[in-house]
Amino acid sequence: MAAARRTPAPPPVRPGRVLKALGALALLLALGSCAVPSAQPSGPGAGAIAPGPAPAGPADPAGPLPGVDVPATPPEAPGFEVADAPRQVTVPGPASPPVRLTIPAIRVATSLVRLGRERDGSMQVPVDFARAGWFAEGPTPGEVGPAVVAGHVDSRTGPAVFFRLRELRPGDTVQVERADGARLRFVVEQARSFPKATFPTAEVFGPAPWAALRLVTCGGDFDRARGSYRDNLVVFARLASVSR
């Protein structure tokens, strides 16, 4: 370490130095444990548009949103910063339900069940705590619009499928496999918590101008009287590329 290099000759060992070394070691350990949760690879800043480095899926030529013709490498004009041109990535062809969800950063790999609405109008949740589910009354992943996937944060006894969802950071990858075999790579843009009492339905389920994915679980304090968490954690992701 730098300290060793600055010290000209090894001085006699004194008790104070030993104590200091121990103190430094303890702090180092503390520092290490601090850094662990931040060790996830984080991509562009929150909300940054995330076109993949090599978008595999070209904009759907027959899609409802005609794209502006953007060359792969725009010529650089002097004096201009060339921005990431917005790119509409969708899955060409008919829609297909999602069957599998994988989030490498938090070691999630789950099949997906279909979810609808309960009699009270609220969204159904998976019966199986180890599996996530897709809201089948909304867009499929890969179509323009908000595809919503919900999973439990915990069961009565321990962590459930989305226990580590809170660790996701902008830039993290979320993969969805559809029944038609298409593999979709979404990139996390942001994660936000909302009190369930004022759940922003329009923001989560309302119109989105691109192929979006929203992962939902619970968070915040657990209200033992109601047997329910007070908040929902929503991770907002955007389709970056598609492969077969």
Next chain:
Amino acid sequence: MRGFLRAFLTVALAVCVLGMPRLAAPAQAAPGDQAMIRIAHFSPDASYVDVYMVSLNRKQLFPNVFYKGVSAYWKVAAGPFTYEVRPAGATPESTPAIRVTGKLEAGKAYTVAAVGRKAQLRGVLFRDDMSPSAPGKAKVRFLDAAIDLPQVDIALAGGRTLSSGVSFPQPTRYAQLASGNYKVEVRRTGAEAVLVKGNVAVRQGTVTSVALLGGAGKPRELFAFGDATGTRVAPSGGIRTGAGGTAPSSRAPAAPVLLLVLAVAAGAGLLAVSTRRRVRA
């Protein structure tokens, strides 16, 4: 040596303090300061021959923009913005053919369109309403970008008038329609003869814009492009995705946090003791 350790201590504590929020509240703060914007090219005679380069706040967005081109949305910082259009190949310092300045509100969506004849090119900025449609409905609005039409009314064939007294280059309000394929007719305001007609198909939950285009040699037409798609019927309220098995109750705090606290305390304590000893010596 002591200086180094003290510096190390400070850095370590600073990193811990900075790191702690990630442990405690890892959810990202809302980037509530962003707006969405897209561009559209609806100038009928400024096409193919003149290819435009578009920039926003001195960032080049598109080197080539053709007639009837509508871009995807781009997330930009909310606040003042400048949109400029130049012929391709023009230097960034040259006077732009269009310059539109305005202010973008956070969380809102906008379209900035180049309209009019090439010789009188103008840029118009309008707000796109991304709020959900009524349950089971779709939202549709029209933009009059046809350069040589009088004031018009827009109506469903044989039925309801969606907008009346529409003039260049104004967008209408969004109308709510049930899913379906609609024959749309455009008439001179107050007259019977149909000037332009076309088909517009919408699905529930979608938000669609339809531009009335043409003039200067280009056919008059209705050109539909999607703004966004929502959920057909959204569920209500929060989502019950937890049973509380990992919720902190009267149990001890989670092991990593406890270890962290102990390590910091021990480290600081040892340093304090060693410093005191040095002073005594």
